[in-house]
């Protein structure tokens with residue numbers, strides 16, 4: 001059994017993907033081919049934003065968004081502590097100050113009350129500009145945007161939605177990657193919508209920010225490529241990756257997202273009496289980048305992982321170390337007493353196999369293996 005079965009997905013979509021790749025090879029339009037624009041149009045339509053710009057990866061997407069919002073030294077950027085490193089690495093790279101915020105123990109996403117508390121504290125200290133909030137749609141579940149948007153407006157701050165894991169999720173029908181002033185996603189192969197290498201995208205309704213990010217992604221170009229008006233990056237999605245993503249997006253829209261939700265419901269139904277299963281608030285829909293249980297303690301986790309491994313069932317720990325415990329942020333001292341949920345989760349979470357091609361037989365094997373260790 002595979003944790004995320006990309007081979008099975010390829011076997012299912014082989015005809016479409018092979019011919020998409022072959023077309024790029026025949027046309028030799030490897031950079032900025034027509035497939036890139038087509039994909040951007042389809043992504044914007046799917047997420048319900050005016051603009052979509054693809055780029056080299058989800059980390060670059062965050063960097064381009066931060067540059068568009070002019071995030072810099074002396075800016076406070078509020079980031080959940082329980083996330084993948086890139087959410088905190090990118091504001092740090094712009095010399096901004098990361099203010100880590102604890103997460104909600106049920107959704108794994110930024111705790112809006114603790115966010116406001118942290119904002120008020122930074123405001124009172126008066127040393128940093130209240131610049132932006134990087135929300136993360138962890139494990140596929142959109143962050144609490146109804147609450148976080150109110151807080152952002154109240155303090156005059158922008159939201160960057162890190163939707164690297166969130167693509168496909170929604171709140172009352174409104175799609176993830178449309179909640180930020182600028183939203184980003186990743187097409188890393190294991191994400192809900194993945195390509196066959198690195199890739200990413202940025203979404204916004206703001207034309208000025210979109211234009212600026214288009215320029216930044218291609219060496220700070222002005223009216224044409226060899227007119228350079230600012231310092232930028234080389235961050236594009238290859239035509240090959242765009243061509244691969246088109247049939248994958250179609251499958252995602254037509255049945256993969258439904259299959260993910262169907263499998264998650266089966267897991268929850270079977271495991272909810274023995275484990276703490278993922279919580280999805282009413283009106284929210286997850287794209288199930290991960291299906292993550294909370295175990296009673298850390299020793300159990302090691303034992304359960306080994307027992308499942310012996311039965312050929314892979315599991316993963318996302319994430320074993322919250323941001324405020326990372327070596328690189330070791331001189332960080334803000335609000336440490338308030339980050340206990342992130343610390344506890346990092347010791348207790350366990351993600352089990354989740355992908356749209358899991359069979360009933362595989363789901364049963366995972367469930368019964370988990371029930372024997374319980």
Ligand SMILES: *Cc1c(COP(=O)(O)O)cnc(C)c1O
Nearest residue numbers: 057058059084086087164186188
């Ligand atoms: C994967 C991920 C990223 C980075 O995406 P890459 O394409 O690997 O650069 C950023 N944020 C989160 C939350 C992620 O899971």
